[in-house]
Amino acid sequence: MTVLPEKCSAAGPAEDGLLSRMALNDNKAGMEGLDREKINKIILEASKGSRFYENELKKERQVNQRVEKMLQQKGRVAEEHLRTAQVQVDKMISELERSRELSRVIVHVDMDAFYAAVEMRDRPELKDQPMAVGSMSMLSTSNYHARRFGVRAAMPGFIAKKLCPNLVIVPLNFDKYKAVSSQVREVFSDYDQNFLPMSLDEAYLDITAHLEMRRNWPECQRSYRVCAETLLPEAGEKEESLSPVLFDESPGTTSSFQDPPGRVEVFGTTAEEAVREMRFRIEHKTSLTASAGIAPNMMLAKVCSDKNKPNGQYRIPPERREVMDFILDLPVRKVPGIGKVTEKMLAALGINCCSQLGQKMALLSLLFSETSWHHFLQISLGLGSTHIVRNSERKSMSTERTFGEMSVAEEQLTLCKELCEDLAQELLKEGLKGKTVTLKVKNVKFEVKTRALTLPYSVSSANEIYTSARDLLRAELDHVSPEPLRLRLQQAELAGGGAKDLCEIQAGFVSRPFTPPPIHTPPTISSSSATLKTHTVTSTSLHTDSVLTHSPPCTSAPVSLMPHPLTCPVCFKDMETSDLTAFNMHIDECLKCSAAQKGDEGSLSGSRVLETVTAGELQPAGEKDKPGDVSVTSGVCGHTPLVCPVCGQMQETADLTTFNHHVDECLNHNVLLELRETGIQTVHEGTVSTHTLTWFPNTQDTR
DNA sequence: GGGGGAAGGACCA
DNA sequence: TTCCTGGTCCTTCCCCC
Structure with missing residues (x-):
C-alpha cells in the first residue's frame, strides 16, 4: 500500500480521513482564526454513528482510493515521460500567453x-446575535457573529446549535430575497446592461464600456447625495440600523453611511471608483453591503471579491506581473x-x-484528464474568461425533496408526481423542454442512485415527465422487491438530451420574452471548456419552443422549405397557406369556436381533451380550468374522422386505440425526426406529443 | 474509434 | 425536540454502430 504524503491525511485511520471530509470548511469570510480543533470535535461527536456519518466514511474511502491510484500512477511516470509532457505543456503555455487578454475590466459583486x-x-433585534437562515436540517447562510462559532452555510442546523447554543435560526423567505435582489440588479444594469447574475446575491459585470463613457462624464454625473430617508430608517439610530452585516473586527467595516445626510459624495472615473460607487448605491438602496472584485477576467474577479469581504473591494491591475504575483x-x-x-x-x-x-504541470498532464489539466494550467497562469456570456x-x-424515511410505494409515487408537477411549473416559467428525464433517489443509508430515460421527443408537462419518472421509480421498486425501497430523498430532473440548441421561446401561440436561465457553473470552467473542451458528450441543452416564429439563434428552415402541409391542431384541416401568421389566425378562430362550444366537451368518448393554454402547453383536461386556458375537444368542430398528426392522412377508423397505434407506427418511421429538421417542427411536435402522450390515453399510461 | 446515454460525483451557496 | 440540502454541470463508463 502506498503511503501518502504528510500533507494528505488519507492514509490515516478512518476517523482522521473522515475529519478531512467532514471537518469545518473555514474557507469563508469571517471565519479566520477559529478554534478548528474544538469545532471539529463537536461536529464529529454530533455526527458519529449516524447513517450519514457511515456514508461519509464510505465516500472518504473512495476518494482515498482515487488518491492512492493516482500516486501509484505517479510512481510509474518516468523522467522521459515528464520531459515529453513538459514540451507539450510549454507549447500550450506559449499559446495561452499569446492569447492573454488584459483589456477587459471584469467585476464580481x-x-x-x-x-x-x-x-x-x-x-434589527437579530443584528447583534448569532443567527443563521435555514432550518434544523440545513442552513443556507449565517451572519458574522455565528461564523465566529464555526456556523456556516451548508451546515445542518442541529450541529450549528451544538456549536452555538444561542444561535437563532430564521426560516428562508425567498420572495423577500428576490425582491431585494431585483433592487440590486437595477444598480448593476447601470454599469453593464448585460451583467450575468449567478444567483440572487452574486453577479459578474463587464464595466469596460462603462469606464470608457465615464471618463468623459462631468462630476455631477458621478455625484450622489446621501439621502436622509434611506439613511435613517429609524431616527437617531443611523449607525446601528444600517449595514447590518458589518462586524467590528472585520476588514472593510467602514460604512458609506457614516457621512451626514445631505452630503454629496463624488466618485472618480477609475474602475475602483466606479465599483465603490456601485456598492455605495446598493447600500443606499437596500441598506445591505456588497463586496466586489475587479480583475481582467472572471476567475480572478471572483477570487478578488472574497479578498476584502465584507463590505470591501479588491482590484488586480491589468498587468501580467500583477496577475502572477496575485496567483x-x-x-x-x-x-x-x-x-x-x-x-x-x-x-x-x-x-x-x-x-x-x-x-508540476507536466506531471498533472500525465495524471489528470485533458479537461482537468487544461483547467489547472489556466489557473496557474491566472487566466479566465474575459467575456461574460449571458x-x-x-x-x-x-427539483428534489428530502423527507423522513418513506417506504410505501404508493406514497413514493405520489411524491414523484408532485415533484414532476413542480418541475413542470418551473419549466413552464422559463419556457423550456427537454428529452432526458432523470430520477434520483437517496435511500436511508444516504446512498444515491440516478436513473435516466431519454425520449425521442422533448417534453415539458407534468404528465409527460411523470410518465417517465414513474417508470424509473417502478423499476427501482422492482429491483429491491420484495424488500421495500426505503427512501429519504427523491429528485426529478429534465435535461436537454438533444444535440440541437433550439430557438427563442414562443410558447404556444403567444410570444413570450426570453429570460436567460441562471448559470451556476463556475465561470472558469465554462470559459476553459469553451475553448478546450474536447470530449464532453453530455452538454446538451434544454431548449425553448419556437412554434411559429424564430429568433436569430434559431436555425429553422424557412417556411417555404416545409415538406409537410400545415395541419390545424384543432380542426385538423390541412391549410392551403404556408404563411404562419395566417395559420395562427386560423387556429385562433378555431379555438374561439371551440371555446364557445365548450359544453360539448367529452363528445368524443374515451379521449382526453386537447388544450391550448396561453403558454402553449398541451395539457390533459383535468387541469383545463385554469384562468386563461381555452379548452377544446377534438369533437368540438365536428371533425369526427381522425387525422394523423404525423403523416397528415385522415384515418378511416374512429377507434382511438387503432388510431394511436397508427400514430405510433408513423413515429416509428422516423417521420418525427424528419419534422424536427424542418423549420417549424414544433407545430408538428406539439401535435404529435399531444396525440401520443397526452391527448389520447396511451395504454401503458393507465397502469 | 466516435457518438451518445446512463450513472456517479464534484462543486457551490 | 429537531439529527446533513437543493441545484447544476462535469466526468467516466459503457454500449452500439
Whole structure:
C-alpha cells in the first residue's frame, strides 16, 4: 500500500480521513482564526454513528482510493515521460500567453451574507446575535457573529446549535430575497446592461464600456447625495440600523453611511471608483453591503471579491506581473471550481497553492484528464474568461425533496408526481423542454442512485415527465422487491438530451420574452471548456419552443422549405397557406369556436381533451380550468374522422386505440425526426406529443 | 474509434 | 425536540454502430 504524503491525511485511520471530509470548511469570510480543533470535535461527536456519518466514511474511502491510484500512477511516470509532457505543456503555455487578454475590466459583486443580512435588516433585534437562515436540517447562510462559532452555510442546523447554543435560526423567505435582489440588479444594469447574475446575491459585470463613457462624464454625473430617508430608517439610530452585516473586527467595516445626510459624495472615473460607487448605491438602496472584485477576467474577479469581504473591494491591475504575483500564494481551494476532492488530490502531490500548480504541470498532464489539466494550467497562469456570456443555454433543471424515511410505494409515487408537477411549473416559467428525464433517489443509508430515460421527443408537462419518472421509480421498486425501497430523498430532473440548441421561446401561440436561465457553473470552467473542451458528450441543452416564429439563434428552415402541409391542431384541416401568421389566425378562430362550444366537451368518448393554454402547453383536461386556458375537444368542430398528426392522412377508423397505434407506427418511421429538421417542427411536435402522450390515453399510461 | 446515454460525483451557496 | 440540502454541470463508463 502506498503511503501518502504528510500533507494528505488519507492514509490515516478512518476517523482522521473522515475529519478531512467532514471537518469545518473555514474557507469563508469571517471565519479566520477559529478554534478548528474544538469545532471539529463537536461536529464529529454530533455526527458519529449516524447513517450519514457511515456514508461519509464510505465516500472518504473512495476518494482515498482515487488518491492512492493516482500516486501509484505517479510512481510509474518516468523522467522521459515528464520531459515529453513538459514540451507539450510549454507549447500550450506559449499559446495561452499569446492569447492573454488584459483589456477587459471584469467585476464580481457578491452581497455580504445575503439572506442573513436581509433578515437582520428587517429584524434589527437579530443584528447583534448569532443567527443563521435555514432550518434544523440545513442552513443556507449565517451572519458574522455565528461564523465566529464555526456556523456556516451548508451546515445542518442541529450541529450549528451544538456549536452555538444561542444561535437563532430564521426560516428562508425567498420572495423577500428576490425582491431585494431585483433592487440590486437595477444598480448593476447601470454599469453593464448585460451583467450575468449567478444567483440572487452574486453577479459578474463587464464595466469596460462603462469606464470608457465615464471618463468623459462631468462630476455631477458621478455625484450622489446621501439621502436622509434611506439613511435613517429609524431616527437617531443611523449607525446601528444600517449595514447590518458589518462586524467590528472585520476588514472593510467602514460604512458609506457614516457621512451626514445631505452630503454629496463624488466618485472618480477609475474602475475602483466606479465599483465603490456601485456598492455605495446598493447600500443606499437596500441598506445591505456588497463586496466586489475587479480583475481582467472572471476567475480572478471572483477570487478578488472574497479578498476584502465584507463590505470591501479588491482590484488586480491589468498587468501580467500583477496577475502572477496575485496567483503566487493563492491556495488552490480559493479558486472557484476546486473543491475538497480536487484539493485533496492536489495536496497528495504536494500542490497547495496556484504557483505549485504551474511547477508540476507536466506531471498533472500525465495524471489528470485533458479537461482537468487544461483547467489547472489556466489557473496557474491566472487566466479566465474575459467575456461574460449571458445567453448560454441552461442544461438541466431539477427539483428534489428530502423527507423522513418513506417506504410505501404508493406514497413514493405520489411524491414523484408532485415533484414532476413542480418541475413542470418551473419549466413552464422559463419556457423550456427537454428529452432526458432523470430520477434520483437517496435511500436511508444516504446512498444515491440516478436513473435516466431519454425520449425521442422533448417534453415539458407534468404528465409527460411523470410518465417517465414513474417508470424509473417502478423499476427501482422492482429491483429491491420484495424488500421495500426505503427512501429519504427523491429528485426529478429534465435535461436537454438533444444535440440541437433550439430557438427563442414562443410558447404556444403567444410570444413570450426570453429570460436567460441562471448559470451556476463556475465561470472558469465554462470559459476553459469553451475553448478546450474536447470530449464532453453530455452538454446538451434544454431548449425553448419556437412554434411559429424564430429568433436569430434559431436555425429553422424557412417556411417555404416545409415538406409537410400545415395541419390545424384543432380542426385538423390541412391549410392551403404556408404563411404562419395566417395559420395562427386560423387556429385562433378555431379555438374561439371551440371555446364557445365548450359544453360539448367529452363528445368524443374515451379521449382526453386537447388544450391550448396561453403558454402553449398541451395539457390533459383535468387541469383545463385554469384562468386563461381555452379548452377544446377534438369533437368540438365536428371533425369526427381522425387525422394523423404525423403523416397528415385522415384515418378511416374512429377507434382511438387503432388510431394511436397508427400514430405510433408513423413515429416509428422516423417521420418525427424528419419534422424536427424542418423549420417549424414544433407545430408538428406539439401535435404529435399531444396525440401520443397526452391527448389520447396511451395504454401503458393507465397502469 | 466516435457518438451518445446512463450513472456517479464534484462543486457551490 | 429537531439529527446533513437543493441545484447544476462535469466526468467516466459503457454500449452500439
